[in-house]
Amino acid sequence: MGHRDQEMAGEVPFRLFSSAEGRRKPSVDMKQVVGTQDILLICLDTLRYDAAVCEEAAGNTPVLGRYGSWEKRQAPGNFTYPSHHAIFAGFLPCAFEARNLAEREMLFFPKQIGMGKKVPEGAFGFSGSTIMEGLENVGYDTWCVGGVAFFDKRSDLGRVFPGYFQKSYWNPSFACPVKESTANQVDFLLRKIALAEPEKRIFLYLNVDAIHYPNYFYLDGAEHDSLESHKAALRYVDGQMGRLLDGWKEIRGGGFVICCSDHGTCYGEDGYLYHGFNHPLVNTVPYKHFIL
Numbered sequence: 001m002g003h004r005d006q007e008m009a010g011e012v013p014f015r016l017f018s019s020a021e022g023r024r025k026p027s028v029d030m031k032q033v034v035g036t037q038d039i040l041l042i043c044l045d046t047l048r049y050d051a052a053v054c055e056e057a058a059g060n061t062p063v064l065g066r067y068g069s070w071e072k073r074q075a076p077g078n079f080t081y082p083s084h085h086a087i088f089a090g091f092l093p094c095a096f097e098a099r100n101l102a103e104r105e106m107l108f109f110p111k112q113i114g115m116g117k118k119v120p121e122g123a124f125g126f127s128g129s130t131i132m133e134g135l136e137n138v139g140y141d142t143w144c145v146g147g148v149a150f151f152d153k154r155s156d157l158g159r160v161f162p163g164y165f166q167k168s169y170w171n172p173s174f175a176c177p178v179k180e181s182t183a184n185q186v187d188f189l190l191r192k193i194a195l196a197e198p199e200k201r202i203f204l205y206l207n208v209d210a211i212h213y214p215n216y217f218y219l220d221g222a223e224h225d226s227l228e229s230h231k232a233a234l235r236y237v238d239g240q241m242g243r244l245l246d247g248w249k250e251i252r253g254g255g256f257v258i259c260c261s262d263h264g265t266c267y268g269e270d271g272y273l274y275h276g277f278n279h280p281l282v283n284t285v286p287y288k289h290f291i292l
Contacts, residue, residue, distance in 0.1 A: 028256070028289065030107050030124035035138055037291075038202045038255035040248065043087075044237060044286075045080060045148055046212040046275065047261035049073075051231050052286035060235050063242035064259065070286035072096040075263045078283060079276040080150050083262035084161060088130045089113070093260050093287045107258070107289070108134070130164050132203060140203045143192075145185055146170035147209030165205065176209045179217050182240040190247045202252070206244075210237050213265070213274060227267050245292060254292040261285035 033039065052070045055061045073093035077083030087093075090108035098104055108131045109123040119125030126134020132142040144151065144165040152158045152170045162168030169192075173184040185206065196202060211233040216222040218232035241259075248255060264282045266272035275282045 025120070026105050026107050026122035028107070028291075029122045031122070033256045034124045034135065035201065038204070038248070038252055039135070039140070040204045040206070040255050040257045041087075042206045042241070042257065042259045043084075043208065044211055044234070044259065044261050045207055045209050046230075046263065046265050047234060047286060048227075048230065048264040048281055049261070049284045049286045050281070051227060051234060052261075055231050055234055055238075060231075061238040063238045063245065064288075067257070067259075067290035068288050070288055073260070073285050073287040074098065075261070075283050075285045078263055078278055080148055080262055084150070087262065088132065088161070088164060090126070090131050092258065093262075093285050096284065110134075132164050132166075132205075135203045136166065140201045141196075142166045142203045142205075144168040144205045145174070145189060145207065147174055147181065147185065147207035148176060148212055151207050174209070176212050177214055179210075182208055182210045182237050183243075186240050186244045186247075189244060190251075193248060193251050196252075198252075202255075208237055225267065230265070230267070249292045256289070256291055258287075258289045260287040 049070065049072055056065055056070060059065070073096055075083060075093055076086035076091050090106065090110045091104075092107060094104040106120050106123045109119050109125045111119065111125045111127055124134070126137070128134045128137060136142055142165045144162050144167070146152055146162060146169065149158055151161050152175065153162050153168065162170070169188065172178070174181050178184065185208070189204070189206070193202070210218070211230060213225050215233040216225045216229045218236050219226070219229040222229050245257070262285070263275050264285055265275040266279055266281050269281060270279065272279050
Protein backbone atom coordinates (compact mmCIF):
# COMPACT_ATOMS: atom_id res chain seq x y z
CA MET A 1 0.00 0.00 0.00
CA GLY A 2 1.42 3.40 -0.97
CA HIS A 3 1.82 6.41 1.31
CA ARG A 4 -1.29 8.09 -0.08
CA ASP A 5 -3.33 4.89 0.28
CA GLN A 6 -2.17 4.54 3.88
CA GLU A 7 -3.31 8.10 4.62
CA MET A 8 -6.70 7.45 3.04
CA ALA A 9 -7.06 4.23 5.04
CA GLY A 10 -6.27 6.21 8.16
CA GLU A 11 -8.96 8.80 7.29
CA VAL A 12 -7.09 11.77 8.82
CA PRO A 13 -5.24 13.62 5.98
CA PHE A 14 -2.02 14.43 7.83
CA ARG A 15 -0.32 15.30 4.52
CA LEU A 16 -2.49 18.42 4.38
CA PHE A 17 -1.17 19.72 7.69
CA SER A 18 1.76 22.06 7.23
CA SER A 19 3.42 20.77 10.40
CA ALA A 20 2.82 17.08 9.70
CA GLU A 21 6.51 16.25 9.39
CA GLY A 22 7.20 17.90 12.71
CA ARG A 23 4.33 16.50 14.72
CA ARG A 24 4.29 17.71 18.29
CA LYS A 25 5.94 15.20 20.58
CA PRO A 26 4.80 14.73 24.18
CA SER A 27 6.97 16.48 26.73
CA VAL A 28 7.03 13.18 28.61
CA ASP A 29 7.66 9.72 27.16
CA MET A 30 4.50 7.82 28.03
CA LYS A 31 6.14 4.56 26.99
CA GLN A 32 8.42 5.02 29.98
CA VAL A 33 5.54 5.99 32.28
CA VAL A 34 3.00 3.28 31.44
CA GLY A 35 3.72 0.11 33.36
CA THR A 36 6.22 1.72 35.73
CA GLN A 37 4.13 4.46 37.36
CA ASP A 38 0.70 5.00 38.80
CA ILE A 39 -1.19 7.52 36.67
CA LEU A 40 -3.49 10.12 38.24
CA LEU A 41 -5.88 12.10 36.07
CA ILE A 42 -7.25 14.88 38.28
CA CYS A 43 -10.00 17.01 36.80
CA LEU A 44 -10.62 20.30 38.59
CA ASP A 45 -14.10 20.45 37.15
CA THR A 46 -15.12 23.88 35.77
CA LEU A 47 -11.86 25.68 36.64
CA ARG A 48 -11.29 28.76 34.49
CA TYR A 49 -7.86 29.41 33.03
CA ASP A 50 -7.84 33.09 34.00
CA ALA A 51 -8.75 32.26 37.60
CA ALA A 52 -6.07 29.56 37.80
CA VAL A 53 -3.24 31.79 36.54
CA CYS A 54 -4.41 34.73 38.69
CA GLU A 55 -4.28 32.63 41.86
CA GLU A 56 -0.99 31.10 40.79
CA ALA A 57 0.59 34.54 40.23
CA ALA A 58 -0.64 35.69 43.65
CA GLY A 59 0.93 32.67 45.34
CA ASN A 60 -2.45 31.42 46.50
CA THR A 61 -2.08 27.88 45.14
CA PRO A 62 1.29 26.79 46.51
CA VAL A 63 0.66 23.07 46.18
CA LEU A 64 -0.20 23.05 42.49
CA GLY A 65 2.42 25.74 42.00
CA ARG A 66 5.13 23.28 43.04
CA TYR A 67 4.63 21.39 39.82
CA GLY A 68 5.07 24.12 37.23
CA SER A 69 2.92 26.80 35.70
CA TRP A 70 -0.49 26.29 34.16
CA GLU A 71 -0.58 25.84 30.40
CA LYS A 72 -3.30 27.56 28.40
CA ARG A 73 -5.28 24.93 26.51
CA GLN A 74 -8.45 24.41 24.50
CA ALA A 75 -11.23 22.54 26.27
CA PRO A 76 -12.44 19.43 24.41
CA GLY A 77 -16.06 20.27 25.24
CA ASN A 78 -18.14 23.05 26.75
CA PHE A 79 -19.56 21.02 29.64
CA THR A 80 -18.66 17.89 31.54
CA TYR A 81 -20.35 15.22 29.43
CA PRO A 82 -18.85 15.89 25.98
CA SER A 83 -15.51 16.96 27.42
CA HIS A 84 -15.04 13.72 29.33
CA HIS A 85 -15.97 11.52 26.39
CA ALA A 86 -13.09 13.15 24.51
CA ILE A 87 -10.68 13.00 27.45
CA PHE A 88 -11.40 9.35 28.15
CA ALA A 89 -10.74 8.56 24.48
CA GLY A 90 -7.29 10.15 24.78
CA PHE A 91 -8.09 13.65 23.55
CA LEU A 92 -6.90 15.75 26.47
CA PRO A 93 -7.20 19.55 26.33
CA CYS A 94 -4.90 20.58 23.49
CA ALA A 95 -2.44 23.45 23.16
CA PHE A 96 -4.24 26.76 22.81
CA GLU A 97 -2.24 27.61 19.70
CA ALA A 98 -2.88 24.24 17.99
CA ARG A 99 -4.51 24.69 14.59
CA ASN A 100 -4.62 21.09 13.37
CA LEU A 101 -4.57 17.56 14.71
CA ALA A 102 -0.83 17.17 14.16
CA GLU A 103 -0.19 19.98 16.64
CA ARG A 104 -1.89 18.16 19.51
CA GLU A 105 0.27 16.68 22.24
CA MET A 106 -0.94 13.09 22.28
CA LEU A 107 -0.04 11.37 25.53
CA PHE A 108 -2.52 8.59 24.74
CA PHE A 109 -3.08 7.54 21.12
CA PRO A 110 -6.23 5.58 20.16
CA LYS A 111 -5.04 3.18 17.47
CA GLN A 112 -8.48 2.21 16.18
CA ILE A 113 -10.04 5.57 15.36
CA GLY A 114 -8.76 6.33 11.85
CA MET A 115 -5.67 8.39 12.66
CA GLY A 116 -3.30 5.75 11.31
CA LYS A 117 -1.75 2.80 13.05
CA LYS A 118 1.66 4.35 13.66
CA VAL A 119 1.83 5.56 17.26
CA PRO A 120 3.39 9.03 17.55
CA GLU A 121 6.77 9.18 19.25
CA GLY A 122 6.40 9.37 23.01
CA ALA A 123 2.69 8.47 23.09
CA PHE A 124 1.09 5.39 24.61
CA GLY A 125 -0.83 3.67 21.84
CA PHE A 126 -3.87 1.84 23.13
CA SER A 127 -6.57 -0.45 21.80
CA GLY A 128 -10.08 -0.32 23.16
CA SER A 129 -12.76 2.30 23.59
CA THR A 130 -11.06 4.32 26.36
CA ILE A 131 -7.65 4.99 27.83
CA MET A 132 -8.83 3.04 30.87
CA GLU A 133 -9.48 -0.05 28.77
CA GLY A 134 -6.09 0.37 27.13
CA LEU A 135 -4.37 0.60 30.51
CA GLU A 136 -6.33 -2.35 31.87
CA ASN A 137 -4.96 -4.36 28.95
CA VAL A 138 -1.43 -3.77 30.24
CA GLY A 139 -2.24 -4.58 33.86
CA TYR A 140 -3.57 -1.39 35.45
CA ASP A 141 -6.32 -1.29 38.05
CA THR A 142 -8.61 1.59 37.01
CA TRP A 143 -10.38 3.69 39.64
CA CYS A 144 -12.93 6.49 39.39
CA VAL A 145 -13.79 8.76 42.32
CA GLY A 146 -16.74 10.86 41.22
CA GLY A 147 -17.90 14.34 42.04
CA VAL A 148 -20.43 16.03 39.75
CA ALA A 149 -23.72 14.35 38.93
CA PHE A 150 -22.40 12.73 35.74
CA PHE A 151 -20.41 10.41 38.06
CA ASP A 152 -22.88 9.88 40.91
CA LYS A 153 -24.33 6.53 39.70
CA ARG A 154 -27.83 7.52 40.90
CA SER A 155 -29.22 7.65 37.36
CA ASP A 156 -28.65 5.87 34.05
CA LEU A 157 -26.68 8.88 32.80
CA GLY A 158 -24.72 9.05 36.04
CA ARG A 159 -23.59 5.45 35.55
CA VAL A 160 -22.08 5.89 32.07
CA PHE A 161 -18.67 7.26 33.06
CA PRO A 162 -18.24 5.13 36.21
CA GLY A 163 -18.96 2.11 34.01
CA TYR A 164 -15.71 2.71 32.13
CA PHE A 165 -13.68 1.78 35.22
CA GLN A 166 -13.00 -1.46 37.06
CA LYS A 167 -13.74 0.28 40.35
CA SER A 168 -15.90 3.39 40.79
CA TYR A 169 -16.86 5.29 43.93
CA TRP A 170 -19.27 8.04 44.80
CA ASN A 171 -21.27 9.00 47.86
CA PRO A 172 -23.32 12.10 48.77
CA SER A 173 -20.43 13.60 50.74
CA PHE A 174 -18.57 14.02 47.40
CA ALA A 175 -21.36 16.09 45.81
CA CYS A 176 -21.17 19.68 44.57
CA PRO A 177 -23.30 21.25 47.35
CA VAL A 178 -21.05 19.82 50.09
CA LYS A 179 -18.47 22.38 51.20
CA GLU A 180 -16.06 19.66 52.37
CA SER A 181 -16.45 17.55 49.21
CA THR A 182 -12.76 17.55 48.22
CA ALA A 183 -11.60 16.79 51.76
CA ASN A 184 -14.04 13.88 51.82
CA GLN A 185 -12.75 12.55 48.50
CA VAL A 186 -9.13 12.82 49.65
CA ASP A 187 -9.86 11.13 52.99
CA PHE A 188 -11.53 8.29 51.10
CA LEU A 189 -8.65 7.91 48.65
CA LEU A 190 -5.96 7.91 51.31
CA ARG A 191 -7.78 5.05 53.04
CA LYS A 192 -8.15 3.16 49.74
CA ILE A 193 -4.53 3.43 48.65
CA ALA A 194 -3.31 2.36 52.07
CA LEU A 195 -5.06 -0.98 51.43
CA ALA A 196 -4.14 -1.34 47.74
CA GLU A 197 -1.68 -3.91 46.43
CA PRO A 198 1.71 -2.14 46.27
CA GLU A 199 2.79 -3.95 43.09
CA LYS A 200 -0.45 -3.32 41.18
CA ARG A 201 -0.31 -0.15 39.08
CA ILE A 202 -3.30 2.19 39.50
CA PHE A 203 -4.92 4.59 37.06
CA LEU A 204 -6.99 7.02 39.10
CA TYR A 205 -9.53 9.46 37.71
CA LEU A 206 -10.65 12.01 40.32
CA ASN A 207 -13.43 14.48 39.58
CA VAL A 208 -13.00 17.44 41.95
CA ASP A 209 -16.30 19.32 41.96
CA ALA A 210 -15.72 22.04 44.58
CA ILE A 211 -15.13 24.74 41.94
CA HIS A 212 -18.33 23.81 40.10
CA TYR A 213 -21.45 25.64 41.19
CA PRO A 214 -22.42 26.16 43.97
CA ASN A 215 -19.15 27.63 45.24
CA TYR A 216 -20.33 30.80 47.05
CA PHE A 217 -19.79 29.21 50.47
CA TYR A 218 -16.00 29.28 50.02
CA LEU A 219 -16.08 33.09 50.21
CA ASP A 220 -17.03 34.54 53.58
CA GLY A 221 -20.27 36.52 53.43
CA ALA A 222 -21.09 35.60 49.83
CA GLU A 223 -24.65 34.66 48.90
CA HIS A 224 -24.14 33.96 45.20
CA ASP A 225 -21.48 32.31 43.04
CA SER A 226 -18.98 34.70 41.46
CA LEU A 227 -15.50 34.72 40.00
CA GLU A 228 -14.18 35.56 43.48
CA SER A 229 -15.89 32.58 45.09
CA HIS A 230 -14.62 30.45 42.17
CA LYS A 231 -11.07 31.52 43.12
CA ALA A 232 -11.76 30.88 46.79
CA ALA A 233 -12.89 27.35 45.90
CA LEU A 234 -9.63 26.81 44.02
CA ARG A 235 -7.65 27.89 47.08
CA TYR A 236 -9.55 25.34 49.16
CA VAL A 237 -8.92 22.62 46.56
CA ASP A 238 -5.20 23.42 46.45
CA GLY A 239 -4.82 22.62 50.13
CA GLN A 240 -6.61 19.32 49.74
CA MET A 241 -4.47 18.40 46.72
CA GLY A 242 -1.45 18.77 48.99
CA ARG A 243 -2.80 16.05 51.25
CA LEU A 244 -3.59 13.78 48.31
CA LEU A 245 -0.34 14.19 46.39
CA ASP A 246 1.88 13.99 49.47
CA GLY A 247 -0.03 10.97 50.72
CA TRP A 248 0.09 9.24 47.34
CA LYS A 249 3.85 9.75 47.14
CA GLU A 250 4.39 8.49 50.69
CA ILE A 251 2.18 5.42 50.32
CA ARG A 252 2.62 4.57 46.64
CA GLY A 253 6.07 6.00 45.95
CA GLY A 254 5.00 8.59 43.37
CA GLY A 255 3.23 8.62 40.04
CA PHE A 256 2.53 10.59 36.88
CA VAL A 257 -0.15 13.26 37.32
CA ILE A 258 -2.30 14.98 34.71
CA CYS A 259 -4.18 17.90 36.27
CA CYS A 260 -6.57 19.96 34.20
CA SER A 261 -10.02 21.43 33.85
CA ASP A 262 -12.65 20.04 31.51
CA HIS A 263 -14.23 23.43 30.73
CA GLY A 264 -14.55 26.89 32.19
CA THR A 265 -17.64 28.85 33.19
CA CYS A 266 -19.10 32.36 33.07
CA TYR A 267 -20.40 34.65 35.80
CA GLY A 268 -22.34 37.12 33.70
CA GLU A 269 -19.58 38.09 31.25
CA ASP A 270 -21.17 39.21 27.94
CA GLY A 271 -24.51 38.15 29.40
CA TYR A 272 -23.45 34.48 29.73
CA LEU A 273 -24.02 32.42 32.86
CA TYR A 274 -22.21 29.19 33.75
CA HIS A 275 -21.41 26.79 30.85
CA GLY A 276 -22.81 24.45 28.22
CA PHE A 277 -22.23 26.95 25.40
CA ASN A 278 -19.20 28.22 23.50
CA HIS A 279 -17.55 31.29 25.00
CA PRO A 280 -13.81 31.99 25.37
CA LEU A 281 -14.04 31.67 29.16
CA VAL A 282 -15.71 28.26 28.78
CA ASN A 283 -13.47 27.02 25.99
CA THR A 284 -10.13 27.93 27.63
CA VAL A 285 -8.79 25.74 30.42
CA PRO A 286 -5.64 25.26 32.55
CA TYR A 287 -3.53 22.13 32.18
CA LYS A 288 -0.32 20.66 33.57
CA HIS A 289 1.30 17.26 33.93
CA PHE A 290 4.15 16.25 36.17
CA ILE A 291 5.92 13.43 38.00
CA LEU A 292 5.35 13.22 41.75
